[in-house]
Amino acid sequence: MNEARETYLKNYSAVDKIDQMLLGWDLSYKTWKWWHAPTRHAKAIAMSMAYSLYLHCAEGTVDPEWKVTPLSGPKFRQKMSLQMVQYRSSDLRYPGDDKLRNTTQKNKRKRGSIEVGVIECEDHVKRISYSQYLDEKQPRGAKKARLCAGNMTLLKEHLNSMKRVHLASCQMCGKKTYMECQICKKHVCFKSGKNMTSLSCSIDFHDDLMYGLGFMDRVELFGVKKSQFKKANAAEVKKNKIHMKKWMRKYEKDMGDTD
Numbered sequence: 446m447n448e449a450r451e452t453y454l455k456n457y458s459a460v461d462k463i464d465q466m467l468l469g470w471d472l473s474y475k476t477w478k479w480w481h482a483p484t485r486h487a488k489a490i491a492m493s494m495a496y497s498l499y500l501h502c503a504e505g506t507v508d509p510e511w512k513v514t515p516l517s518g519p520k521f522r523q524k525m526s527l528q529m530v531q532y533r534s535s536d537l538r539y540p541g542d543d544k545l546r547n548t549t550q551k552n553k554r555k556r557g558s559i560e561v562g563v564i565e566c567e568d569h570v571k572r573i574s575y576s577q578y579l580d581e582k583q584p585r586g587a588k589k590a591r592l593c594a595g596n597m598t599l600l601k602e603h604l605n606s607m608k609r610v611h612l613a614s615c616q617m618c619g620k621k622t623y624m625e626c627q628i629c630k631k632h633v634c635f636k637s638g639k640n641m642t643s644l645s646c647s648i649d650f651h652d653d654l655m656y657g658l659g660f661m662d663r664v665e666l667f668g669v670k671k672s673q674f675k676k677a678n679a680a681e682v683k684k685n686k687i688h689m690k691k692w693m694r695k696y697e698k699d700m701g702d703t704d
Contacts, residue, residue, distance in 0.1 A: 466493045469518050496521050562666050563657075571667060572685060573657040578692045581656065589628050594653035594693060603628050603651050607635050617646035619660035619674055626650070631661075653693055654686040 470493045472485040496518060505512030516524065532538075562577040581591045593600035606627035613632040615622045624635040626647070634646035649655040656662065658677045663669040677685065 463490065463493075466497075469493075470496075470522075492522060492525070495525070566688065568684070570684070572688045573662075573666070573692070575692050575695060577666065578653075578656065578689070579696070582653070582696060591629050591651060592653045592656060593651045600648075600651055604635075604647060607633075607647065614660065614671075615646050616661040617650045617655075617659040618676065619671070622646075654689045655682070656689055658682065658685055 467486075467489050470489040472489055474481075474485075499521060500515055501507050502511045503513050503515040562574055563571045564574045565571050578592075584590055589602070590596075590599065591603075593603060603626055607624050608627050609623045610625045610632075612621050612623055613625075614620070615634045616631045617633055620634065622632055622634045624647075625632045629650075631650070633650045636643045636647075637645040646659075650659060657666065658681070660671075660674050663674055664671055
């Protein structure tokens with residue numbers, strides 16, 4: 446008997462059992478997109494297997510203390526679906542949630558909620574987390590990094606891309622400006638005065654050490670209202686620099702380990 450035939454005879458009954466189980470878990474809808482079919486099939490298998498495991502637990506065969514009256518298949522699917530759409534990885538309820546990058550967990554921060562984008566330091570002040578720093582230092586896709594510490598060539602590209610466009614709030618100080626960084630697609634003051642030596646926001650916005658102190662950083666990451674934003678004083682800037690230097694050293698170490 447050849448190997449293929451032997452494998453088939455040993456496993457065909459399992460395939461039949463799976464097909465029988467999937468009769469009550471079929472996800473069907475009309476679509477021209479052919480790849481939806483294998484995706485639906487995989488989801489149906491996952492749900493049927495989850496229900497099978499649930500029955501073992503609910504019947505007390507795994508642990509007698511878990512024994513409860515099992516839900517029917519449709520009720521189980523309804524409750525499972527509700528839990529899935531309500532859960533957010535930012536709730537940090539399951540192992541591995543805290544390892545996800547901020548862009549994966551949430552695209553935008555809700556005011557007043559606890560995010561992995563910021564952490565509370567020993568002095569009880571919230572500052573940028575390492576995962577959030579990593580999002581700006583090493584963004585996914587073809588997007589170029591906003592933070593340029595240790596890369597003067599990249600900083601030069603950002604400054605050379607500055608262009609006069611429509612009026613909007615500066616991402617760093619909150620004042621109105623026409624200048625926009627075409628790489629970041631963010632408005633930022635190019636100079637605070639008439640002289641070339643007055644470069645301010647355009648440098649600070651791309652500085653790792655100043656990350657988290659700017660106008661929009663405070664609004665989007667920390668939930669500060671635009672009307673309540675205040676420019677950081679010298680003491681706050683100093684503490685933030687110490688905090689960010691810690692992430693910069695960690696980043697350099699991680700990159701060194703990768704190499």
